Amino acid sequence: MQRMKTDFLVIGAGSGGLSVAAGAAQMGAKVVLLEPGEMGGDCLNYGCVPSKALIASASRAHRMAHAEAFGVADVAPQVDYAAAQAHVAETIARIAPMDSQERFEGFGVTVIREAGRFVSPTEVQAGAHVIAARRIVIATGSSPFVPPIPGLSDVPYLTNETLWQLRERPGHLLVIGGGPIGLEMAQAHRRLGSEVTVIEAQRALGREDPELAAIVLEELRAEGVTILEDTQARTVRGQGGAIEVETADGAVHRGTHLLVAVGRRPNIDGLGLDAAGIETAQAGIAVDEGLRTTNRRVYAIGDVSGGPQFTHVAGYHAGLVVRNALFGLPVKVKPQILPRATYTAPELAQVGLTETEARRIHGDRLEVIRLPYQHNDRAIAMRQSAGLLKVMVVKGRPVGASMAGAQAGELIGLWALALSARLKMSDIAGMVVPYPTIGELNKRLAGTYFSPRLFENETVKKVVGLVQRWLP
Numbered sequence: 218m219q220r221m222k223t224d225f226l227v228i229g230a231g232s233g234g235l236s237v238a239a240g241a242a243q244m245g246a247k248v249v250l251l252e253p254g255e256m257g258g259d260c261l262n263y264g265c266v267p268s269k270a271l272i273a274s275a276s277r278a279h280r281m282a283h284a285e286a287f288g289v290a291d292v293a294p295q296v297d298y299a300a301a302q303a304h305v306a307e308t309i310a311r312i313a314p315m316d317s318q319e320r321f322e323g324f325g326v327t328v329i330r331e332a333g334r335f336v337s338p339t340e341v342q343a344g345a346h347v348i349a350a351r352r353i354v355i356a357t358g359s360s361p362f363v364p365p366i367p368g369l370s371d372v373p374y375l376t377n378e379t380l381w382q383l384r385e386r387p388g389h390l391l392v393i394g395g396g397p398i399g400l401e402m403a404q405a406h407r408r409l410g411s412e413v414t415v416i417e418a419q420r421a422l423g424r425e426d427p428e429l430a431a432i433v434l435e436e437l438r439a440e441g442v443t444i445l446e447d448t449q450a451r452t453v454r455g456q457g458g459a460i461e462v463e464t465a466d467g468a469v470h471r472g473t474h475l476l477v478a479v480g481r482r483p484n485i486d487g488l489g490l491d492a493a494g495i496e497t498a499q500a501g502i503a504v505d506e507g508l509r510t511t512n513r514r515v516y517a518i519g520d521v522s523g524g525p526q527f528t529h530v531a532g533y534h535a536g537l538v539v540r541n542a543l544f545g546l547p548v549k550v551k552p553q554i555l556p557r558a559t560y561t562a563p564e565l566a567q568v569g570l571t572e573t574e575a576r577r578i579h580g581d582r583l584e585v586i587r588l589p590y591q592h593n594d595r596a597i598a599m600r601q602s603a604g605l606l607k608v609m610v611v612k613g614r615p616v617g618a619s620m621a622g623a624q625a626g627e628l629i630g631l632w633a634l635a636l637s638a639r640l641k642m643s644d645i646a647g648m649v650v651p652y653p654t655i656g657e658l659n660k661r662l663a664g665t666y667f668s669p670r671l672f673e674n675e676t677v678k679k680v681v682g683l684v685q686r687w688l689p
């Protein structure tokens with residue numbers, strides 16, 4: 218057994234762990250990083266990157282098939298699914314050097330390609346190494362949750378870990394789960410030419426503002442994705458190429474392939490948390506507002522800590538932990554500044570409070586400012602004018618923003634800044650943006666907040682009248 222000592226031990230080289238390791242090592246700390254699987258974790262290898270690459274292929278196919286309105290003849294795209302998956306693999310390969318062992322060793326990080334397991338409150342065993350560390354960061358992420366549906370384990374099913382190995386296009390893809398994974402992949406496959414049926418036990422995109430989710434669901438349905446809501450998958454049977462899902466209403470849905478996307482479970486098995494006095498909660502490792510576990514020397518970040526499961530959240534957690542552990546600065550997670558986006562077309566994005574949450578918290582003080590995309594010249598030119606922005610405002614400051622429409626994932630960035638920097642609506646209204654851009658929607662929405670105050674205000678009218686009388 219080889220014994221080592223370090224300042225920082227990071228368990229898991231995904232979005233969160235890599236950010237901690239890079240930050241801490243480049244600021245002079247001694248860092249050991251453990252990873253038994255692929256460097257880069259879920260996001261690079263099985264999540265964000267492959268899904269967005271496949272969505273890009275699907276978007277190309279869709280545009281070819283829907284060009285006529287622009288004066289360009291529609292063509293039926295000849296989809297080579299294996300080549301689309303090769304594009305996915307190439308995208309991963311192009312990004313992988315950023316997360317590679319070599320790059321991190323270049324920062325001075327000791328990378329050990331083994332799984333870590335606590336053997337005491339301050340020590341972790343990884344293969345033939347026992348590493349004692351002053352601070353330990355658990356960043357082991359999450360895995361697809363596979364529900365105990367009778368028959369599921371007897372049929373070949375896909376998850377986000379195996380979908381990217383598929384080389385034959387599914388003739389009919391059945392998807393259990395209408396969350397972001399299910400719907401992003403449902404639309405991508407439909408656009409690449411598969412029949413797609415989504416089976417959702419409750420409401421599809423159930424975490425989102427229902428009015429905005431409806432805009433996305435309407436488009437997916439219009440493109441031919443069958444989305445069944447309030448429909449629970451009860452049993453699964455069949456074999457590769459001929460799979461049946463029976464739902465609670467007794468209906469039988471037949472397809473060639475099955476994708477299971479019903480949420481995630483935290484990667485805590487085999488970590489030996491008991492040996493370190495680390496407790497778990499329902500959704501993952503229990504942490505306080507500063508991401509410390511019940512063992513004060515150990516932090517948990519990213520998906521395994523049970524909060525919102527996004528790459529940018531894992532990265533944000535990493536920044537807080539580095540600040541706290543290296544400089545002793547107090548840190549606190551601010552859930553209200555964390556955005557999210559679902560990359561369907563149209564996109565769906567959220568930061569801060571939804572309308573329902575804001576109404577519950579702020580009651581009558583809440584103003585909801587709405588702006589449909591149909592007023593945006595660029596959206597009209599691109600025939601992408603289906604969409605809606607809603608911003609929740611209290612006393613002149615935004616407390617939440619929700620939107621569905623083209624580039625919503627880009628538009629939400631400004632509201633994420635507004636919430637984190639506590640900007641006022643007047644700051645957004647005062648910004649000048651280039652014409653014609655989709656981004657003008659943000660400024661125009663802020664203008665909509667002020668228009669009744671300026672244009673329907675008798676005092677303003679009197680002041681203007683007076684000033685005009687005195688001006689030469």
Ligand SMILES: Cc1cc2nc3c(=O)[nH]c(=O)nc-3n(C[C@H](O)[C@H](O)[C@H](O)COP(=O)(O)OP(=O)(O)OC[C@H]3O[C@@H](n4cnc5c(N)ncnc54)[C@H](O)[C@@H]3O)c2cc1C
Pocket residue numbers: 228229230231232233234251252253254255256257258259260261263264265266268331332333334356357358359377398484487488518519520521526527528529530531560
């Ligand atoms: C299909 C899909 C699409 C997604 N799309 C997006 C998106 O568009 N945008 C977005 O923000 N998020 C997206 N996500 C979520 C995002 O991938 C995760 O939130 C993010 O990867 C979490 O980072 P993490 O560091 O917590 O975990 P991960 O990135 O999963 O890294 C955890 C690492 O820990 C390793 N590990 C596990 N156990 C051990 C152990 N005992 N010892 C050492 N190492 C261990 C794992 O092998 C893994 O490499 C998507 C997820 C999926 C599944």
Ligand SMILES: NC(=O)c1ccc[n+]([C@@H]2O[C@H](COP(=O)([O-])OP(=O)(O)OC[C@H]3O[C@@H](n4cnc5c(N)ncnc54)[C@H](O)[C@@H]3O)[C@@H](O)[C@H]2O)c1
Pocket residue numbers: 364366393394395396397398399401416417418419420421422423448449450478479480481525526527557558559560
């Ligand atoms: N664009 C992005 O940022 C992005 C994309 C994909 C995934 N992610 C992350 O990954 C996480 C996991 O995504 P997900 O879509 O797997 O999970 P999810 O929890 O968001 O959605 C799963 C859905 O499956 C449904 N469900 C559960 N059991 C079912 C059953 N037996 N039959 C039918 N439906 C059932 C649930 O009601 C829920 O709507 C997301 O919450 C998100 O944090 C992010």
